[in-house]
Amino acid sequence: MRRVGLAGLFAVIVVLGLVVRPAAQGTSLTILSREGRKPLAITSINNQDYVAVDDINTQFGTSSREDRQAGGLTIAARARRVALSETQNIVSVSGRLVSLPAPPVRRDNRWFVPVDFLPRALSLAIETRIDLRRPARLLIVGDLRVPASSRALTPARPTSR
DSSP: OHHHHHHHHHHHHHHHHHHHHHHHHTTEEEEEETTEEEEEEOEEETTEEEEEHHHHHHHHOOEEEEETTTTEEEEEETTEEEEEETTOSEEEETTEEEEOSSOOEEETTEEEEETTHIIIIIHHHHTSOEEEETTTTEEEESSOOOOOOSTTTSOOOOOOO
């Protein structure tokens, strides 16, 4: 009877692992760079994928400063500045205007930017190429050569013997 209980518990753990894994994959991007792989959490807001500016600061070595009276935020990266406002989907990268699919969002004392901010604006600020491969949930930083893979797009099929 004890073996049946352990086998049942093991089966439940395996099933939960299969159910939870796809959900966890959908809530982050994998950053690939010369330094290795790192996860970057994404949050869905109004059917759009957003990244927290705090997480960008941690992952990319930038810093940010909020101006509540102006309703904006400035992200500093090396000698460049990115100015953004929660009312506009256009940001300024050291004077160069860059459009985003949606405006930044301030929620629970945190700022969030659309995922497209990373290759469109942050790459200009840090002067490093950033390639967003949305279907594979990859963010390639730098001049890495990463082959396109359809494996990330489709679940593995069991093989028959």
